[in-house]
Amino acid sequence: MTQATPTDRTAPADAPGTLRFAKGHGTHNDFVLVADTRGDLDLTPEQVRRLADRRGGVGADGVIRLAPTAALARSGETVADDVLAEEPGAIWFMDYRNADGSVSEMCGNGVRVFTAFAESLGLADLDGGAELALGTRAGVKRVRRETGPDGASWYAVDMGPWRLPGGEDSARAGADAAVAVRGWDAPRPALSVDLGNPHTVVALASADELDALDLSVAPEVAPVPQAGTNVELVVPLGEEREADGTVVGRARMRVHERGVGETQSCGTGACAAALAVRTWASAGGRPAPDTWYVEVPGGLLRVRSLPDGHVELAGPAEIVFTGETRL
Numbered sequence: 001m002t003q004a005t006p007t008d009r010t011a012p013a014d015a016p017g018t019l020r021f022a023k024g025h026g027t028h029n030d031f032v033l034v035a036d037t038r039g040d041l042d043l044t045p046e047q048v049r050r051l052a053d054r055r056g057g058v059g060a061d062g063v064i065r066l067a068p069t070a071a072l073a074r075s076g077e078t079v080a081d082d083v084l085a086e087e088p089g090a091i092w093f094m095d096y097r098n099a100d101g102s103v104s105e106m107c108g109n110g111v112r113v114f115t116a117f118a119e120s121l122g123l124a125d126l127d128g129g130a131e132l133a134l135g136t137r138a139g140v141k142r143v144r145r146e147t148g149p150d151g152a153s154w155y156a157v158d159m160g161p162w163r164l165p166g167g168e169d170s171a172r173a174g175a176d177a178a179v180a181v182r183g184w185d186a187p188r189p190a191l192s193v194d195l196g197n198p199h200t201v202v203a204l205a206s207a208d209e210l211d212a213l214d215l216s217v218a219p220e221v222a223p224v225p226q227a228g229t230n231v232e233l234v235v236p237l238g239e240e241r242e243a244d245g246t247v248v249g250r251a252r253m254r255v256h257e258r259g260v261g262e263t264q265s266c267g268t269g270a271c272a273a274a275l276a277v278r279t280w281a282s283a284g285g286r287p288a289p290d291t292w293y294v295e296v297p298g299g300l301l302r303v304r305s306l307p308d309g310h311v312e313l314a315g316p317a318e319i320v321f322t323g324e325t326r327l
């Protein structure tokens with residue numbers, strides 16, 4: 001693991017009322033990124049909303065603050081203490097906020113873009129197979145670089161353990177909730193999947209039906225999730241054999257994100273969708289592939305169930321510009 005520490009790299013202070021930022025995306029799930037290497041930037045929900053505003057601000061699905069994990073621990077985020085206890089080398093923390101200013105536990109595309117941002121600042125170096133361990137509100141995540149199926153540079157993230165909040169019963173039944181999308185005659189069965197943040201996944205029969213969905217308003221979920229949920233609509237597209245003989249699955253998905261609206265991609269959502277499709281497929285008694293390619297409006301992601309019960313998310317991430325804005 002090669003990383004610069006907060007004392008090695010302390011960014012010069014921004015002029016009062018201004019903020020330096022970078023803009024990045026992972027499969028067009030886009031973020032405003034801020035390097036708070038001292039850990040003293042307390043972004044208010046209103047400031048987050050202004051930064052994410054696509055007309056009055058920089059514009060993004062979410063805002064990511066890179067800060068020392070120790071600084072979050074000092075400010076009372078107990079999860080930061082847990083992160084440091086599990087991995088003292090996780091010196092940088094991804095403080096993620098949705099575009100509406102709400103805090104989320106986790107963002108899968110965000111972890112990859114955070115890593116590209118840390119590399120661009122010289123705070124991490126993943127050359128030669130090195131790994132970055134970073135803190136999040138859903139625990140430590142480990143990231144390495146790899147080459148994607150298109151030959152482009154990808155990042156693979158060990159997203160840690162996942163679970164079905166409905167347990168074995170929901171795995172057997174394939175559902176523990178119901179979702180109604182605008183225009184549907186009746187709610188449809190759905191499966192809750194926890195990736196550190198909450199997801200509710202609905203299967204659709206065809207790509208035409210997926211394309212025709214109206215996600216301009218939030219789908220209604222029953223029972224109503226206490227903390228809200230991200231809703232994934234997914235079409236299983238079948239299985240295919242890779243050059244090395246491995247059988248992989250393919251699915252296509254659209255997502256309505258909690259705190260944002262419809263986005264072009266959601267990394268934790270792709271994991272939830274692939275894990276739900278795999279759960280449904282294996283309920284028939286037939287082994288389902290461990291690896292799934294998930295097509296999202298903004299690109300392609302790979303989700304892999306790991307033997308230790310963790311799930312891995314892989315995909316591209318890039319920083320597209322930097323700038324300075326009024327805060």
Ligand SMILES: N[C@@H](CCC[C@H](N)C(=O)O)C(=O)O
Nearest residue numbers: 104107108109197266267268
């Ligand atoms: N786009 C993200 C998820 C962001 C958080 C989500 N909206 C929530 O509130 O849980 C991803 O790539 O995982």
